[in-house]
Amino acid sequence: MHPLDNPIWHALRTGNEQLAIGDELARVLPRDIGAFAGLAEDALPAWRRLHELSPAGAPTVLFAAEPLALPADWQLLLHKELLQLVYDQPTAPLVADERLVALQESDVPAMLALTALTNPGPFLPRTLAFGGYYGIFEEGQLVAMAGQRLNPAPYVEISAVCTHPAHLGRGYAGLLVRHQLGRLLAAGHMPFLHVYEDNTAAYKLYQKLGFQLRKRLHVYVLAKQAS
Numbered sequence: 060m061h062p063l064d065n066p067i068w069h070a071l072r073t074g075n076e077q078l079a080i081g082d083e084l085a086r087v088l089p090r091d092i093g094a095f096a097g098l099a100e101d102a103l104p105a106w107r108r109l110h111e112l113s114p115a116g117a118p119t120v121l122f123a124a125e126p127l128a129l130p131a132d133w134q135l136l137l138h139k140e141l142l143q144l145v146y147d148q149p150t151a152p153l154v155a156d157e158r159l160v161a162l163q164e165s166d167v168p169a170m171l172a173l174t175a176l177t178n179p180g181p182f183l184p185r186t187l188a189f190g191g192y193y194g195i196f197e198e199g200q201l202v203a204m205a206g207q208r209l210n211p212a213p214y215v216e217i218s219a220v221c222t223h224p225a226h227l228g229r230g231y232a233g234l235l236v237r238h239q240l241g242r243l244l245a246a247g248h249m250p251f252l253h254v255y256e257d258n259t260a261a262y263k264l265y266q267k268l269g270f271q272l273r274k275r276l277h278v279y280v281l282a283k284q285a286s
Contacts, residue, residue: 062211063143063251063273064124068097074210078188085109087119091185094120094280095209106130113283120181121279122253129281137280139255142262144270145214146250151240151269159238162192162204169201170194170219177221192219193238195231203231205239215248220261232261236268 062069071079071086079086085108087096096112096119098105110132113119118136121127129135162170167187174182192206203226208218217239222231243250252270254261 060124063145063214065097065122066143066209066211066214066216066251066276067095067120067122068099069211070209070216071095071097073212074215075189081112082108085112087112089185090114090117091183092188093183093186093208094118094181096121101125101127103130106133110283115283115285117282119281119283121281123277123279124274126277127279129279132284134282134284135279136282137278139278141253141276141278142256142272143274143276144252144254144265145273146240146268146270148269149244151244152237153241153245154234154238156234156238158195159193159235160196162187162194162201162206166194166201170204173201173204173221173223174219176223179219179221182219186219189218191215191239191242193235195235197226202226203235205232205235207239207243210248213247213249214251215243217243217250217252220252233264233268236265240268 078088078092081087083099084105085098096109098109164187167184189208192204194201194204203222205220206218207215209216217236220232220236240250254265
């Protein structure tokens, strides 16, 4: 199986292994970093282990190449198709712009506020632990950012690309993504990202920047039921 067919699982076994909780059946992230979970395979032993690892009353997010056979002790909250795009060009321009600032732990409240406003995907108090987050400030306010998330080696996902609604149209998202591309390729990584097809503005931007559709994945948001 290609690592990007089951990207969360492979990330939690390779590049994000230091953050993972679990074993060779199922793995999850600490809940203040992310709700992502990975299954070694769509089989009952893996589902049972994931049930043990997942907290009650909180969503669990899985990506899958094919529809999953959910056991009865899981409640389906969301099932939607997700586009997986890869950047398979050998080079990207290195972007040097003094407006790009490496984000630190002290910036987390501003990052949480921006992602709550723009909803680029789940962002929690310790999501910054994935690393590689950069932002743009205007008059002391964080108005745009992008970072790195899943790392199913050698691939690294560009994530949390967002711009404050009052600052759209200034090219910040493209600038931040190009910056991430240059950094990842210079480090020997292969960039990829995920986007919903109905997020047409983002999808068009990523295509313009050179990303190609690799696969349509299934995203599931689940809640575990009592055993």
